[in-house]
Every structure is written in structure tokens, then in C-alpha cells.
Amino acid sequence: MKTQLKAGVVALSLVAASTFAADIRIDGFPDYDTQIDAIKGGLPEHNITMLKNNHGDHHNKLKTNLATGTGAGDVVLIDVGFVGSFVNAGGFVDLTQFYQGMAADYADYAVEAGKGNNGAQYAVPVDLGPGVMYFRRDYMEDMGYNLDTVMSGWDSYIDYGRQLKKDGILLIGNASAVANAYYRFNVGEGEGLYFDGDGKSLVTSDRFVKAFELAKTIRAEGLDGNISEWTEDWYAGFREGKFATQMSGAWLLGHLKNWIAPDTSGLWGVSDLPAGIYGTWGGSYLAIPKQAKDPSASWDLIKYMISKDIQLTGFENIAAFPAHTGTYKNSIFDEPIEFLRGQKARLMFANIAKNITPVTPMKGDLVAEDLINTALDKVLNDNVDIKKALKDAEKQIRRRVR
Amino acid sequence: MNSDIDSQPRAIAHQKTPRNWHQIFRKLTPYGFLSPYLIIYGVFGIFPVLFMIYLSFHLWNPVEGLGSMKFVGFENYILGLTDPTLWQTIWNTLVMAVLSGVPQHLVALPLAYFLVMMGSKARHWFTTAYFLPYITSTVAVSMIFYVMYSKDSGIINAALAFLADASWSSWIFGGLKEVLPLGWVQENGLIRYSVSFVVWWKYVGFNTVIYTAGLATINPDLYEAAKIDGASSWQRFRHISLPLLRPFIFFGVTLTIIGNMNLFDEPYVLTVGGQFAQTAGKTISNYLYQVAWEWLDMGSAAAISWILFVVIGIFTAIYFWFFGRKGLGGE
Numbered sequence: 001m002k003t004q005l006k007a008g009v010v011a012l013s014l015v016a017a018s019t020f021a022a023d024i025r026i027d028g029f030p031d032y033d034t035q036i037d038a039i040k041g042g043l044p045e046h047n048i049t050m051l052k053n054n055h056g057d058h059h060n061k062l063k064t065n066l067a068t069g070t071g072a073g074d075v076v077l078i079d080v081g082f083v084g085s086f087v088n089a090g091g092f093v094d095l096t097q098f099y100q101g102m103a104a105d106y107a108d109y110a111v112e113a114g115k116g117n118n119g120a121q122y123a124v125p126v127d128l129g130p131g132v133m134y135f136r137r138d139y140m141e142d143m144g145y146n147l148d149t150v151m152s153g154w155d156s157y158i159d160y161g162r163q164l165k166k167d168g169i170l171l172i173g174n175a176s177a178v179a180n181a182y183y184r185f186n187v188g189e190g191e192g193l194y195f196d197g198d199g200k201s202l203v204t205s206d207r208f209v210k211a212f213e214l215a216k217t218i219r220a221e222g223l224d225g226n227i228s229e230w231t232e233d234w235y236a237g238f239r240e241g242k243f244a245t246q247m248s249g250a251w252l253l254g255h256l257k258n259w260i261a262p263d264t265s266g267l268w269g270v271s272d273l274p275a276g277i278y279g280t281w282g283g284s285y286l287a288i289p290k291q292a293k294d295p296s297a298s299w300d301l302i303k304y305m306i307s308k309d310i311q312l313t314g315f316e317n318i319a320a321f322p323a324h325t326g327t328y329k330n331s332i333f334d335e336p337i338e339f340l341r342g343q344k345a346r347l348m349f350a351n352i353a354k355n356i357t358p359v360t361p362m363k364g365d366l367v368a369e370d371l372i373n374t375a376l377d378k379v380l381n382d383n384v385d386i387k388k389a390l391k392d393a394e395k396q397i398r399r400r401v402r
Numbered sequence: 403m404n405s406d407i408d409s410q411p412r413a414i415a416h417q418k419t420p421r422n423w424h425q426i427f428r429k430l431t432p433y434g435f436l437s438p439y440l441i442i443y444g445v446f447g448i449f450p451v452l453f454m455i456y457l458s459f460h461l462w463n464p465v466e467g468l469g470s471m472k473f474v475g476f477e478n479y480i481l482g483l484t485d486p487t488l489w490q491t492i493w494n495t496l497v498m499a500v501l502s503g504v505p506q507h508l509v510a511l512p513l514a515y516f517l518v519m520m521g522s523k524a525r526h527w528f529t530t531a532y533f534l535p536y537i538t539s540t541v542a543v544s545m546i547f548y549v550m551y552s553k554d555s556g557i558i559n560a561a562l563a564f565l566a567d568a569s570w571s572s573w574i575f576g577g578l579k580e581v582l583p584l585g586w587v588q589e590n591g592l593i594r595y596s597v598s599f600v601v602w603w604k605y606v607g608f609n610t611v612i613y614t615a616g617l618a619t620i621n622p623d624l625y626e627a628a629k630i631d632g633a634s635s636w637q638r639f640r641h642i643s644l645p646l647l648r649p650f651i652f653f654g655v656t657l658t659i660i661g662n663m664n665l666f667d668e669p670y671v672l673t674v675g676g677q678f679a680q681t682a683g684k685t686i687s688n689y690l691y692q693v694a695w696e697w698l699d700m701g702s703a704a705a706i707s708w709i710l711f712v713v714i715g716i717f718t719a720i721y722f723w724f725f726g727r728k729g730l731g732g733e
Contacts, residue, residue, distance in 0.1 A: 056675060060695060067464030085698060089465040226588060228677050233554055367697045374680050381590055382681055392486075399481055400697060402461060 022297035023047045027073030029058040031254045031318035032284075038313045043304050046297060055079065055230070065289065066091040072289040074298040080283040081369065083113055083123055084192075084361030092122040093288040093295045098303070099124055106306070106323045109358025114285055122287055126306055127320035129249030129282030130352035131185050134256070137269045137341055139169055139244040147271055154182075154214055157274040160244075161223035170243040173227040173234050175218040176376050181247040182211035183372075184359075185279030192360045194368035194397070201397050203372060204390045212379050212386045219380045226380075235260050247273065249281035250349045254318035257339045265339045270348065278355040284320070321349050328353075364401030371396050458704035465698055478705035488706060491689040492713060494594065494682055498669070499662035501598035506606050506658060507651070513606075514613030515639055529614055532607035540604065544671035547600045551586035551672070559583040587672045593683035597669045601662070609654050616650030617643060652725060659721060663714045666691070686710050 024046050026036070033052040040048050051073055053061055059082055065072035066089060078086060086092070099121050103111050110125035133151070140147055150160040161171030172178060183193070186207050190197050202208070218224050225242060227233045237243055238261040246252065256268065273279075286305060288298040304310055311322035312330055322328070328350045336342040362368075375393040378384040433440070458479070461472045482488055513532070517525045535543065550557050563582050565575040578584075586596045620643060628638050666687035670676065673683050676692060684692075690710065694703035 063465055063695060063698065067467075069467070085463075086465060089463070090467055090470070091465060226585060227553070228588065228674060231674055231677070232549075233552060236555060367699075370692070370696060377680055381588075381679070396485075396487070399485070400699065400702075402699075 021045050021047070022074075022294045023049070024075060024294075024297055024301050025049045025051055025073040026075040026077065026301065027051045027053075027058065027062065028077035029053060029055040029079075031251070031258055031320070032077055034254070034258055035314050035318050035320070038317065039301070039305060039310060042310060043301060046300060048301065065291070069291060072291050074288065074292040074294070075301050076287055076289060077126070078123055078285045078287055080113065080129070080280075080285065080361065081365060083285055084363055084365040086287070087114065087116045087122045087361070088363065091290055093290055093292065093298075094120045094122065095124060095288065095299070095302075096121045098299045102303075102306075105326050107325055107353065107356075109356065110283060110323055112358065113361050114287075123285035124287070124302060124306060125283065125323035126286050126302075126311075127251065127284050127314065128323050128353055128356075129251055129280050130321055130349045130356065131181065131247070131273060131277075131279040131281040132250050132349070132352065133181075133245055133247045133271050133273050134252060135245045135269050135271060136241060136243075136267055138241070138267050139164060140269065143167075147269070151271050151274050151276075153275045157245075158214070158217060158221075158223070161218060162221065164244055165221075165223055169241075170225045170237075171218060171223040172245050172247070173225050173237050173243045174229055175215040175224040175226075175380060176373070177229065177247045178218055179211040179215035179376055181273060181279075181281070182214055183207050184281055185273060185277040187279065187357055187359050189357055190360065192362040193365060194372065195362045195364060197360070199362065199364070199401075201368070201394050201401075203368065203375075203394050203397060204387070208372070208390055209386060212376060212390065215376065216379055216386065239264065241267070247281070249283070250321045250345075250352075251282060251319050253337075253339065253345070254320065258318065266341045268340050269343055270340055270345045272348070272352070278352050278357070280356050280359060283323075315346070321353065325353075364397065367400045368397050371400070454704045454707065457701055458708055460701045462700045463698045464700050474701065478701045479709070481702060482705045482709055487684075487689060488686070488709070490681070491684050491686045495663055495665060495685040495687075498594050498598050498601070498665060498685065499659070501594060502601035502605075503655075503658045503662050505602050506609055507655060509602075510606050510609035510654070511613055511647075511651070514610045514617055515643060517610070517614055518617040525614065529607075529611055532610045534607065535604045536608040538604075540667040541671055543604060544600060544668050547596075548587065548672050548674075551596055553583045553585050553588060556583075556586070558586065585678075587674075587683075588678045590679045590682040593669075593673065593679035597665075597672055597683060600668045600672065601665065604668075605658070605661070609658070612650055612654045613647065616647045620646050655725075656718065656721065659717055660714060663710070663717065686713075 026032075026048065028050060030052065033050060036048070036050045052058075058077070059079065062072060062076055062078070062082075066086075069091075103121070106125055107128055110128055111121070114121055114123035114125060116122050135147070139145075140150070145160060145163070150156055158171070164171055187193060191202065194201060194203055196202055219226070225237065227237055227242075238246075238256060241264065250270075253270070256262075257265070286302045288295050288302070292298045305314075306324060308324055308327055308330075311320075311324045311327050312332055314320040315322050315327070316332060333346040333350055334344060335346070337345050371393045375384075375389040379386050379389050457471075459473060459475060461474045461477075463470060517528050520528070549555075553559065559582060562575065562578055562584070565571045566577075566579045566582060584592060586592050624642050624646075625638055628642055633641070664687055665685045669683050669685050670688055670691070673679055673688075676684060676688060686706070687710070690703050690706045693699050693706060
């Protein structure tokens with residue numbers, strides 16, 4: 001009898017313990033692998049592991065996992081570009097209850113974007129991507145150029161490229177980034193990147209025409225290297241200082257500093273985009289797939305990852321710009337960043353984040369992004385007329401987004 | 403005759419049930435042994451084909467689960483057949499199939515002939531060497547070629563730059579100076595050649611082995627007789643080896659047609675998952691993958707794969723029509 005009782009107590013306590021301690025696997029992409037150790041330390045009650053894949057593979061894997069209903073992590077990281085396709089997919093746990101009291105602490109537009117058509121919160125923002133331009137200081141002030149003059153407009157930016165060309169320095173790795181920056185950062189209120197509020201395609205609008213024209217000028221004059229982004233040649237370009245600028249989200253700093261070109265510390269600076277436009281480039285969300293073993297344990301991890309402290313740590317470690325707006329008053333925003341030759345860049349990021357026009361993720365974003373990139377490729381490499389390429393793309397988008 | 407047939411069921415009816423069970427068991431035994439294959443083939447071979455027929459008439463985003471399938475009739479097929487990208491990718495596939503397929507056989511056949519002429523010892527060593535690329539992982543091979551093709555750090559551009567500069571070779575390579583470094587996998591004008599070379603390199607050994615095996619089946623007496631009649635080495639190749647190799651050529655070329663029309667890995671890896679040279683370098687298989695897994699439109703992808711199936715069927719049929727009977731050895 002006594003032993004039975006003892007066994008019962010042991011069994012009960014085991015059951016109780018298991019509701020607290022859980023194995024949680026987070027599926028994500030770089031640079032969050034650098035950040036995971038800091039997270040592990042703060043949640044000793046759970047056993048946290050990370051499955052890292054590169055950005056593209058991670059999302060492909062996630063699609064397969066959702067389609068087959070198996071194999072996804074307990075928490076998944078989702079790039080904002082995929083959020084529009086995923087939030088209405090029905091594969092994720094409704095986080096509205098969990099998130100209710102906290103949502104107000106996070107950037108409004110990003111919180112909104114994580115909601116499905118039914119108004120339920122399926123994904124919560126963890127980092128934002130204020131759009132910026134990284135530039136080589138040794139090719140800017142050290143060579144006698146004035147940053148403010150260069151960045152005053154797109155024409156002056158391209159002029160700077162013409163000057164650099166004489167010294168054998170490229171303006172940018174790939175002209176397509178300029179087109180990207182232009183159409184990403186001039187989105188009107190209430191619009192998506194490629195569609196208006198009603199889901200009508202916007203890709204033949206002036207925003208895209210002008211974006212393509214800028215890129216075409218840069219390519220035609222040989223100011224870029226036609227180096228594809230996120231390839232070995234591109235990384236080498238950063239390491240060897242082949243190009244002078246790169247447009248991106250603030251998060252590129254983390255990649256540059258941690259693995260792409262750590263040796264170039266002190267040679268870089270960051271600036272607003274030409275013509276003083278503000279916009280978002282990237283950003284990540286966290287979500288819990290319905291397959292997760294223990295959603296409440298998964299939420300523990302999410303809650304911790306979006307807590308003020310760990311958001312700040314992430315900002316310091318991997319330049320993942322906090323989605324938590326309460327962090328912006330923290331003193332680390334005033335700290336100089338060594339990699340950027342002591343620039344107080346974080347204040348600038350925060351300023352951009354405050355001025356961002358929200359971009360609404362849409363269902364057809366993935367198809368449109370692909371087709372716009374193809375159209376850009378045709379314009380830049382095959383000399384196809386800009387208006388024709390965009391018209392063709394629009395035709396395809398209309399057919400394919402059903 | 404008739405009474406024989408009649409008497410059989412009666413005989414069975416008289417048997418007791420245990421015997422009956424025993425007989426059924428004996429009849430089913432072979433199927434039991436076959437079942438691992440039948441089950442695996444059913445699940446992974448037949449079911450996907452049937453499911454894909456079903457899928458091609460539906461609109462389905464896999465991420466939304468099986469419940470979200472919507473019947474759309476022939477819409478996927480109409481969308482596919484009127485899609486300029488689909489025709490462009492079919493054309494790309496065809497061009498790369500020819501660019502890699504024809505040289506494969508033009509090289510493999512004489513190579514096999516020389517290997518056989520060299521005698522068996524040398525032949526075994528060389529065949530193994532030529533066969534190695536075939537059994538190496540396609541992805542690994544393509545990645546290595548990708549590094550070699552690299553614009554700024556690749557060995558091919560480095561070698562060309564050296565040849566363009568060196569005094570002894572500049573008269574022939576000097577003209578390249580203007581265009582170096584070449585974007586072997588970045589440029590639409592070059593990508594088909596770059597992909598085709600990798601495919602050629604990988605499969606030429608396989609075809610060589612087929613032809614070596616074929617040549618080994620030819621009776622040496624024929625060569626000897628021809629030699630005595632004064633036939634030259636070329637005449638022996640042309641009038642003895644080549645005609646007798648027909649079935650092997652037929653087999654090899656059929657495999658090449660089917661394999662090349664399905665080309666996926668090499669262009670996928672060389673264009674870094676479809677980032678470069680998409681106008682000229684995207685094959686129909688790449689496109690179908692993109693529609694399925696990047697655009698999450700499984701129905702359209704299923705329809706495209708049926709279109710691909712028909713295209714391959716047509717090419718194989720044309721080939722069979724022209725060469726089939728002779729190829730298989732009949733007249």
C-alpha cells in the first residue's frame with residue numbers, strides 16, 4: 001500500500017513537472033543561431049534546441065511541414081515576406097489570447113501584419129527591418145565625398161557611383177537592390193508591396209517604373225557588379241571592399257559583423273536612404289505550428305524572445321531591431337557601434353522605425369515577388385523594355401494569384 | 403475435354419475446409435513474398451500518379467491543408483498551356499537536352515570503341531574512371547562546378563585570363579580580355595552551355611559503359627573476317643560495330659531523351675535555386691518546382707507535370723517511330 005502510494009506520488013509529480021518542463025525546438029534561419037545561447041540561459045526550465053537552415057531552405061522546409069502536418073518545430077521563425085501567405089493558412093495556433101495584454105507594446109503596423117483575415121493573431125513580430133543604406137566610409141569621407149550630398153537624391157547617388165567607377169570601385173553589388181529599395185520604400189498608406197488594399201496589382205505603377213529605371217541606369221553604366229546577393233561572390237565582395245554601398249534592412253549589420261565580413265570592422269557606416277525615404281526591409285515573426293507538442297510551453301519561449309531584455313540582447317548581438325517599442329528609450333540606443341566606426345546608428349534605426357509607413361502583407365506576395373524579380377532580370381540582363389516587362393509581369397500575376 | 407473441366411470444381415467441393423485454406427494459402431504465398439514491393443510501389447509509385455491526376459483539376463495551397471482543395475476543372479491546364487513561361491522553359495529544356503545529349507553520344511561511342519580496342523585490362527580501369535561522375539551526387543558535382551564557374555574567383559575565368567595574357571596563347575585568347583570575367587552561370591547567353599557541360603561530363607561515362615558492353619557482345623570473328631578481307635579500322639567500325647550496336651544506341655539515346663527532358667538538379671544548383679539567368683536557364687522541371695513550392699500552387703504544378711509527361715511522350719514516340727524497329731534489331 002505504502003509503496004503504491006509512493007509510486008502514485010512520484011507519477012503525479014512527474015505529470016506535474018512535464019507541464020512545466022518541455023523540449024522546445026525552434027526552427028529558424030541565421031542570424032538567430034547566434035542569438036540562441038542568450039535565450040537558452042534565460043529559460044532553464046525548458047530544454048531549448050534550434051534547427052537552423054539558411055533563409056530559403058528554412059521556409060521551404062516549413063512549407064513542406066505545414067503541407068504534411070508533421071516535422072515543424074514547436075516555434076518557427078517566419079520572414080515577413082512569407083507572412084502574407086502563411087497567416088491564413090490554418091496551420092498555426094491562434095495566439096490572440098496569449099498576446100492580448102502585450103500587443104500594445106509592439107510596433108502597431110507589424111502586429112497588424114501578423115493577423116489573419118479573421119482578425120486572429122497567428123504570428124507575432126520579433127524584429128523589424130528599418131530600411132537603411134550601409135556604405136564604406138573609406139570610399140566616402142576618406143576619399144573626400146560628403147555623405148549628405150551623395151544621399152540627397154537618387155541622381156546624386158548615381159553620380160557618386162560614376163565618380164567611384166573611375167577608381168575601379170563599384171557603387172553596389174547588384175543594381176537590383178536599388179530597384180528593390182525604391183519600390184519597397186515608396187509604398188503608399190494602406191498598400192501592400194505589390195497590391196493595393198483591394199488586392200489589385202500595382203506593379204505597372206510609377207513606383208515600379210522608376211525603380212526599374214534607376215537599376216537600369218546603374219547596370220547600363222557599369223556601376224554595379226551584377227553579383228547576386230546571398231552568394232559566395234557577394235560575401236567576397238563585402239570582404240574585399242569591391243562595392244561602396246548596400247541597401248538593406250538594419251539587420252544586415254548583424255550578418256556583416258558576425259560572419260560575412262568581420263574583418264572590415266570600422267570601415268562601414270550607415271545612412272538613411274537617398275532622398276530621405278523611410279521604409280521597411282524584412283523583419284521576422286514568431287509563430288506556433290498546430291503540430292507543436294505543447295503550445296503553452298512554446299508560448300513561454302516566444303514570450304521570452306519578445307521580452308524587453310532579450311529584444312535588447314538580440315539588438316546588440318545580431319542587430320535584430322526590436323519590435324518592442326518600449327526598448328527604444330534604453331541607453332544602448334545611445335551606444336556607439338564599433339563596426340560602424342563608432343556611429344550611434346541605433347538612434348537612426350529607431351527614428352526610421354517610428355517613421356515607417358506600414359506595408360500590408362498580401363496573399364499573392366510570393367508570386368508577385370518572384371515575377372517582379374524575373375521582370376527585373378529581363379530588364380537588366382536581356383534589355384527588355386521596362387514597361388513591357390512590367391506589363392507582362394502584371395499579366396502573369398493576375399493569372400497566378402487566384 | 404468438357405468433362406475434365408466439369409469434374410474439377412466437384413473435386414474441390416469435396417475437399418474439406420482445412421485443405422481449402424491450405425490451398426488458398428499456397429496460392430497467396432507468392433503474393434506475400436511480392437507484397438513488400440507491391441506495397442511500396444503502390445504507395446510511392448501508383449498512388450502519387452493517381453493523386454496527381456486528381457490534383458491537376460484542383461486549386462490547392464498545400465500550406466492550408468488537404469481540406470482547402472477546390473475543384474477548378476481544366477483551369478490549371480488552360481493556365482499552363484497559355485503560359486509564356488511554360489513554353490520558354492520547354493524550349494530551354496529542349497536546347498539543353500540537345501546541347502548535352504548529342505555530344506554525350508558522339509563522344510561516348512568512339513571512346514567505347516577505343517577502350518575495347520585497348521584490351522580488357524586498360525579498358526576496366528578507364529571505364530571505371532569514366533563511370534565515376536555518374537555515381538557521384540549530382541548536387542555535389544554541380545556545386546563544385548558552380549565554384550569553378552564563379553565569376554571572380556572561379557578557376558575557369560582565372561585560366562582564361564591567364565591564357566589571354568600569356569604571350570604564347572594571347573593570339574587566340576587575347577580577344578577575350580574585353581569580356582572577362584565571364585558570368586558563366588549569371589548570363590542568359592552562357593547558362594545553357596554551362597549547364598549542358600556539367601550534364602555532358604556526368605553522363606558521358608554512363609553511355610561509354612553501355613557502348614563498351616555492347617561492343618563486347620560483338621563476335622570477334624566478324625572483325626577478323628573483315629580484316630582478312632582488307633577492311634580498314636574505320637571500315638570495321640563503320641560497317642561492323644555501328645550496325646551491331648544499334649540496339650544499344652537506341653537504349654542509350656532513349657534514356658538520354660527521358661533524362662534530359664527531366665533535367666532539374668544541375669540548373670537548379672548552378673543558378674542558385676533559380677536566382678540567375680532565369681530566362682534561358684530555367685527548365686520545365688525547375689518551373690514546375692517553382693509553381694509548386696514557391697508559389698504554393700500544387701494544382702497548376704500537377705497540370706504542368708502532365709504537360710511535361712506528354713512532351714516527353716511525344717519526343718520518345720517520334721524517336722521510336724523513326725528508329726524503333728531498326729533500333730530494336732528488327733527490319
